[in-house]
Structures are given as structure tokens and as C-alpha cells.
Amino acid sequence: MEILDKSKILDLLKGLNLESLISEGFIAYSNKLTVIPPVGELLFENPPGDVHIKYGYIRNEKYYVIKLASGFPNNQDLGLTNSQGMMLLFEQKTGVPVSILLDDGYLTDIRTAVAGQICAKVLSNRIDTIGIIGTGIQARLQLQYLRDITTCRDVLVWGRNVEHSKDFQSKMKEYGFNVSISSSVHNLSSKSNLIILATSSSEPLLFKEDLKPGTHITAIGADTHLKREIGPGVLKQASIVITDSLKQCIDRGEISHALKEDSIIRENIVELGKILDLSHPGRTKKEEITIADLTGVAVQDLKIAGGIFEKYLGRKNEF
Amino acid sequence: MEILDKSKILDLLKGLNLESLISEGFIAYSNKLTVIPPVGELLFENPPGDVHIKYGYIRNEKYYVIKLASGFPNNQDLGLTNSQGMMLLFEQKTGVPVSILLDDGYLTDIRTAVAGQICAKVLSNRIDTIGIIGTGIQARLQLQYLRDITTCRDVLVWGRNVEHSKDFQSKMKEYGFNVSISSSVHNLSSKSNLIILATSSSEPLLFKEDLKPGTHITAIGADTHLKREIGPGVLKQASIVITDSLKQCIDRGEISHALKEDSIIRENIVELGKILDLSHPGRTKKEEITIADLTGVAVQDLKIAGGIFEKYLGRKNEF
Numbered sequence: 012m013e014i015l016d017k018s019k020i021l022d023l024l025k026g027l028n029l030e031s032l033i034s035e036g037f038i039a040y041s042n043k044l045t046v047i048p049p050v051g052e053l054l055f056e057n058p059p060g061d062v063h064i065k066y067g068y069i070r071n072e073k074y075y076v077i078k079l080a081s082g083f084p085n086n087q088d089l090g091l092t093n094s095q096g097m098m099l100l101f102e103q104k105t106g107v108p109v110s111i112l113l114d115d116g117y118l119t120d121i122r123t124a125v126a127g128q129i130c131a132k133v134l135s136n137r138i139d140t141i142g143i144i145g146t147g148i149q150a151r152l153q154l155q156y157l158r159d160i161t162t163c164r165d166v167l168v169w170g171r172n173v174e175h176s177k178d179f180q181s182k183m184k185e186y187g188f189n190v191s192i193s194s195s196v197h198n199l200s201s202k203s204n205l206i207i208l209a210t211s212s213s214e215p216l217l218f219k220e221d222l223k224p225g226t227h228i229t230a231i232g233a234d235t236h237l238k239r240e241i242g243p244g245v246l247k248q249a250s251i252v253i254t255d256s257l258k259q260c261i262d263r264g265e266i267s268h269a270l271k272e273d274s275i276i277r278e279n280i281v282e283l284g285k286i287l288d289l290s291h292p293g294r295t296k297k298e299e300i301t302i303a304d305l306t307g308v309a310v311q312d313l314k315i316a317g318g319i320f321e322k323y324l325g326r327k328n329e330f
Numbered sequence: 331m332e333i334l335d336k337s338k339i340l341d342l343l344k345g346l347n348l349e350s351l352i353s354e355g356f357i358a359y360s361n362k363l364t365v366i367p368p369v370g371e372l373l374f375e376n377p378p379g380d381v382h383i384k385y386g387y388i389r390n391e392k393y394y395v396i397k398l399a400s401g402f403p404n405n406q407d408l409g410l411t412n413s414q415g416m417m418l419l420f421e422q423k424t425g426v427p428v429s430i431l432l433d434d435g436y437l438t439d440i441r442t443a444v445a446g447q448i449c450a451k452v453l454s455n456r457i458d459t460i461g462i463i464g465t466g467i468q469a470r471l472q473l474q475y476l477r478d479i480t481t482c483r484d485v486l487v488w489g490r491n492v493e494h495s496k497d498f499q500s501k502m503k504e505y506g507f508n509v510s511i512s513s514s515v516h517n518l519s520s521k522s523n524l525i526i527l528a529t530s531s532s533e534p535l536l537f538k539e540d541l542k543p544g545t546h547i548t549a550i551g552a553d554t555h556l557k558r559e560i561g562p563g564v565l566k567q568a569s570i571v572i573t574d575s576l577k578q579c580i581d582r583g584e585i586s587h588a589l590k591e592d593s594i595i596r597e598n599i600v601e602l603g604k605i606l607d608l609s610h611p612g613r614t615k616k617e618e619i620t621i622a623d624l625t626g627v628a629v630q631d632l633k634i635a636g637g638i639f640e641k642y643l644g645r646k647n648e649f
Contacts, residue, residue: 012432014333019468051370053394058423064383064396066372075372077398077417081425098507099398104377106400106414113331213374303467 013110015323019330020114023094023319030132030159032151036314037129037255039069041117041284046070047309050259058085061235065259066311072275074100074109074320078312080119084211094119098316110320118319122311124152126283127207130303132160132285134206134253134294135227139163141196142203144196144217144240145210146179148168149231153207155186167193167203170210197221208232208240224298234306239311241265241302244279250299253285256308265304319321332429334642339433339477340639347442349451351477353606355449355572355633356386361605366628367390374389380554384628392426393419393639397631399438403530409607413422413467417635423550429639435489441630443471444546446526447600449622451479452605453572453613454524456483460545461522462561463515464529465489465498474505477478482592486512486522487587489529505649508634516540522635527551534561541567543617552583553625560584560621566595568640570610574602 015023039045047067054061060083068075094116100109123159123297131138138208143150146168154166166188168187170176170319173192180190193199200206200221208217209231217228219242228249231238246252246269257280260266269275283303285291323330334342358364366386373380379402387394399415406412413435419428431437450457457480460467465487473485485507489495492511499509512518519525519540527536528550536547538561547568551559565571565588576599581583588594602622604610613620644649 045372048372051367051383051385053365053387055365055387055394056424060423060425060431062385062394062396062420062425064370064385066370066381066383068372068374076382077381079396081420083423083425086424089424091424091426095420095427097427101381101400101414104379104402105405105410106379106381107403107406107410108416109415111426134588180500186409202331 012108013320013323014023015110015112015319016119017113017115017238019323020118020319021230021267023322024121027318027322028120029318030129030317032314032318033122033311034125034221036310038159038288040210040256040308040310041282043270044069045310054058058083060084065307065312068103068330069310070257073103074099074317075103076309076313076316078119078309078316080116089297094124098312100316100320112316112319114313118315119307119312120148122153122315123149123231123305123307124156126305126311127153127231128156128288130132130229130263130283130305131157131205131227134301134303136225136297138205139165139237140203142193142199142206143168144199144208146172146175147209147231150207150209151179153209153231154183154188158181158186164188166190167199168200169193170186177223189327210240210242211238213237214239216240218242219244220246222300223240224300227303229303229305231305233304234315236267239265243272246302248300249279249302250296251293251301252280253283253286253301253303254280255305258284259306259308261305331427332639332642334429334431334638336434336436338430338642339431339638340429342641343440346637346641348440348634348637349448351633351637352441352444353448354632355605355629357607358603359575359627359629360601361607362617363388364629374402379403383462384624384626384631386628387422387632388629392422392634393636394422395419395626395628395632395635397438401434407624411435417631419639424437429635431626431635431638437634438626438631439467439471439574441634442468442550442624443475445624446472447475447479448606449548449572449602449624450476450524453622455544455616455618458484459522459586461512461518461525462487462516463525463527464551464631465494466492466528469526469528470498470501470548471527473502473507476503483507485509486518486523487516488512488518519545529559530557531559532556533558533561536564537561538567541619543619544560546620546622548622549622550624552623555582557588558584558587562591563593565621567619568598568621569615570612570620572602572605572622573599576601578625578627579623583625639647
């Protein structure tokens with residue numbers, strides 16, 4: 012069994028075609044080629060924290076994955092990162108462990124950013140201004156990964172903490188983006204035709220009044236029962252609402268809230284894999300509003316961990 | 331983070347007071363000091379296999395555990411052991427991983443044997459003959475761990491395969507047991523006052539007609555919805571039916587079958603931790619039949635992994 016540390020993982024990530032790997036994963040998932048049980052969840056109160064266990068496999072492939080990811084928001088007071096985690100790969104035919112990827116939760120961040128990239132690529136109109144709501148690691152990665160699918164470098168950012176927004180601005184400059192700090196979500200959304208929400212908010216930030224024809228919105232932050240970034244009635248305005256998992260979005264994320272409020276047209280909910288395999292046309296008119304709500308599926312973990320491990324096997328003698 | 335391989339684990343196991351550790355775990359569990367979500371399960375069809383994820387923690391202790399264990403019955407054709415697995419320990423206050431115990435499923439076997447040992451110790455009459463149904467690794471470990479709690483060395487064994495029974499006989503001789511091979515479960519149970527069932531059977535092996543006053547029976551094998559070792563009506567004959575987890579036994583194991591068949595007196599079901607902390611008297615009369623049905627709880631994994639890791643920390647400079 013191979014134990015890969017973070018430096019090896021970062022090295023192996025270079026040049027890996029994640030868009031293609033993760034797209035394959037979503038397509039397999041939406042075509043029911045996967046076995047993915049409900050997410051396991053372990054909660055802590057004092058200090059607060061949560062652990063998610065995502066696991067599963069694509070039938071007749073080589074591996075299955077078990078991904079362990081935790082979030083302990085008070086860690087930063089101790090000088091530790093909030094997210095911790097690892098991915099474990101096993102042989103599908105024997106259960107023999109083949110690799111432990113000690114990524115400290117980084118691969119979860121990356122595969123989430125890639126899912127956002129894929130949604131922006133297949134659902135946006137030609138991007139003229141990118142609006143980013145949130146200033147943390149996932150907000151940054153979302154923007155970084157957009158570089159590969161658009162030439163647009165004009166960005167508006169909004170965050171609760173102006174200092175964090177300034178920090179975001181300067182960091183993203185290094186990646187070639189011209190970032191302006193927006194005074195409000197409404198201001199940001201009136202000027203952007205691609206909006207990414209990547210916060211850990213439990214209160215809506217984007218409302219019906221903020222919507223503009225032709226916009227694509229991707230909501231990344233809400234991955235539990237409690238988190239929420241999008242206000243009541245917003246999803247009803249979208250011609251299609253894209254989810255990474257129909258099964259999962261009933262329980263968690265934006266769609267779960269809209270279903271409870273009966274403010275979504277159920278027929279408009281489409282699984283991402285169905286757009287990627289072209290069995291659903293996706294956006295058909297320029298003026299449509301499209302919204303993607305991503306809660307993260309084990310098939311993404313499987314694909315990124317498998318991709319890194321296969322690459323490692325091919326380059327083993329270099330390490 | 332410390333990665334402990336199997337040879338280190340075997341070394342650290344020596345002299346560890348597992349009976350006391352695991353008993354503490356059961357007591358904490360039955361006194362609702364633990365957070366233990368439902369078991370995660372990943373199933374495979376071709377070849378058949380299953381993976382169980384057991385996880386949880388005792389509030390205000392140091393660690394939480396995530397235990398991964400698989401069973402792929404066709405592995406033996408490939409020269410591999412059927413069980414694979416590992417235990418992972420994390421800090422309860424931060425989610426930081428502290429240790430990966432690469433035990434290949436061995437610690438699961440051990441903590442299961444210790445649970446059997448504990449049941450035999452607190453529920454049996456003075457043991458005169460031990461009956462073991464099953465000849466595999468768990469059957470052997472159950473017997474080995476009885477050495478510490480009884481001077482009885484007279485054993486009857488029954489298995490489907492006579493060659494395996496002979497193998498069991500010679501291996502257990504090394505541990506000082508005089509093993510006779512029994513021609514039937516009925517014969518075995520008529521002569522034993524402690525019976526351990528440790529098979530992977532999905533059909534009952536021990537029936538109502540096999541019961542004898544004063545016997546204690548521990549059923550270890552049935553840990554899923556499908557497995558079963560004890561026939562209809564047997565549990566109804568017991569003055570108490572002991573389970574490691576009231577919550578879990580509703581879904582899996584012998585009690586789940588008896589509940590479906592309405593052939594158990596619900597008030598007679600007692601959690602092991604309640605007997606260990608003396609809030610339930612356990613066996614009160616010599617002639618009573620007592621039956622323990624164990625499906626395995628994460629608190630056992632937590633206790634054995636934590637015990638080994640703490641011992642490792644104290645002896646780190648030796649390795």
C-alpha cells in the first residue's frame with residue numbers, strides 16, 4: 012500500500028486533466044453506473060465540528076474510495092486549518108487498500124473547484140464579468156479554475172469582511188484577475204453574468220431581486236442541512252436548476268430548502284451528468300437564468316484520488 | 331501522524347488489558363456518553379463483498395475513531411485473507427488525524443473476541459464444557475480469549491467441514507484445549523454449558539430443541555441483516571437476551587430476526603454495558619438460559635485503537 016503525502020499529491024496534480032476525469036465521474040453517476048451510499052456524518056458540539064464520510068465506486072472499475080473530511084471552525088484559533096481529511100483507495104474486487112492520500116482536505120477543495128469550473132463552462136453565456144461571493148479558499152479556487160475556460164479576467168467580489176475581500180483582491184491579482192470589491196451582493200449581481208457563491212453562510216445572501224437575465228449562478232457553499240446561500244423563490248426563476256446529485260439535493264443544499272418552501276419547479280431540476288453526456292441540452296436561450304447547486308458527490312473523490320494514484324503508479328520510480 | 335503497521339500493533343497488543351478497556355467502552359455506550367451514527371455499508375456483487383464503516387466517539391475523551399473493515403469471501407481463492415481493514419484515530423477537538431492502524435482487520439477480530447470473553451465471564455455459570463460452533467479465525471479467537479476467564483479446557487467443536495474442524499482441533503491443542511469434534515449441533519449443545527456461535531451462516535444452526543437449562547450462549551456471527559445462526563423461538567427461552575447495542579440489534583443480528591418473528595420478550599433485552607455497570611443484575615439463577623447477541627459497536631474499535639495508540643506514545647522511543 013502506498014501512502015502519498017501532500018507534497019507528492021501537489022506534484023502529481025500538475026498537468027492532470029481534472030475536468031475530463033471529474034466529468035467522466037458525473038456522467039457515470041447520472042447513468043447509474045455507481046454505488047454511492049448516503050453520506051456518513053459525525054457531529055461535535057464542544058468545540059463545534061463535523062466529519063463527513065463520502066464513499067462509493069463505479070461498477071467494474073478498479074477502485075473504491077472512502078473519503079474522510081472534517082471541518083472544525085475553531086481550529087484557526089489554534090493555528091490549524093479548519094479542514095482536515097484524507098482519501099483512501101481500495102481494490103474493488105478484494106477490499107485490499109492500495110493507497111492513502113494524506114491531502115489534509117485539499118483534494119476535496121480541488122474537486123469542488125473543478126465541479127464549479129465544469130458548470131461555468133457548460134452553462135454560462137460568454138462571460139463578461141465574474142461575481143464571486145465569499146473570500147475563502149474555495150472562493151479563490153473557484154476563480155483560479157475559471158482561468159482555463161474563459162478569457163474574462165474582470166471580477167467583482169463581495170464578502171462580509173472587507174479586509175478579507177482586500178486579501179482576496181491581492182491574491183487573485185497574482186493569477187491575472189482584476190478584482191473590484193463590491194459594496195453589496197445586489198451591486199455585484201447587477202454587473203456579473205457568472206456568479207459563484209462559496210461561503211459557509213446559513214442565511215441567504217442572494218435574493219430574487221438580484222437576478223438578471225442571462226446569468227449563470229453556481230452555489231457551492233451549502234453542503235449540509237443547515238447551510239444556505241440563496242433566498243426564497245430564486246430557484247423558481249431559473250429555466251434549469253442543475254444538481255450534482257438528485258438523491259443528495261433532496262436532503263441538503265439550496266434545492267432542499269426550495270423543495271421545503273415549494274418554490275422550485277421539480278421538472279426543471281437536472282443532474283449535471285445528464286448535461287455532460289448531452290442527453291439534456293442545458294442552456295438553450297441566451298436570456299435564461301441557470302443555477303447549479305453542488306453538494307459534492309463521492310464520485311468526484313473517487314475520480315481525483317484514482318487519477319492521482321494511477322499517475323503515481325506510472326511515475327513511481329521518480330519518487 | 332503515526333502510521334502503525336501490523337507487526338507494531340501485534341507487539342503493542344501484548345499485555346494490554348483489553349477486557350477492562352472494552353468493558354469501559356460498553357459502559358460508556360450504555361450510559362449514552364457516546365456519539366455513534368449508524369454503520370455505513372458498501373456492498374459489492376461481482377465478486378461479492380461488503381465494507382463496513384463504524385465510527386464515533388465518547389464525549390470529552392481525546393479521540394474519535396473511523397474503522398473500515400471489509401469482507402470479500404472469494405479472496406481466499408487468490409491467496410488473500412477475506413477480511414481487510416484499518417482503524418483511524420483523530421483528535422476529537424480538531425479533526426487532526428493522529429494515527430492510522432494498519433491492522434488488516436485483525437483488531438476487529440480481537441475486540442470481537444474480547445466482547446465474547448466479557449459475556450462469558452459475566453453471564454456463564456461455572457463452565458464445565460465449552461461448545462464452539464464454527465472453525466474459522468473468530469471461532470479460534472473466542473476460545474483463546476476464554477483462557478483468561480475459565481480453567482475449563484474441555485471443548486466440543488462443530489463445523490460444516492470436518493477437515494476444518496480437525497484443523498481447529500490441532501490448533502487449539504497448542505493453546506491447551508482438549509477439543510473433541512461433535513457430530514451435530516444438538517450433540518454439542520447437550521454436553522456444553524457455554525456455547526459460542528461464530529460462523530458466517532445465513533441459516534439457523536442452533537434450535538429450540540438444542541437448549542438446556544443453565545447454558546449461556548453467545549452469538550457472534552450474525553452482524554448483518556441477512557446472517558443468522560439461531561433458530562426461531564430460541565431467544566424467547568432466554569431469561570435475558572444481552573445485546574451490545576439496543577439500537578443496532580433492531581436492524582441486524584439475531585434479535586432483529588426474533589423481533590420480526592415476534593418471538594422475543596422485549597423486556598428481556600438488556601444492553602451489555604448495563605450489566606457491566608451493575609445496574610442490571612444479569613444472571614440471577616443457575617438454571618436460567620442467557621443469550622448474548624453481538625453485532626459489534628464502534629466504541630469497541632475506539633477503545634482498542636485508542637489503547638494501542640496511547641501505549642505506542644508511551645513507548646515511542648523503542649520503535
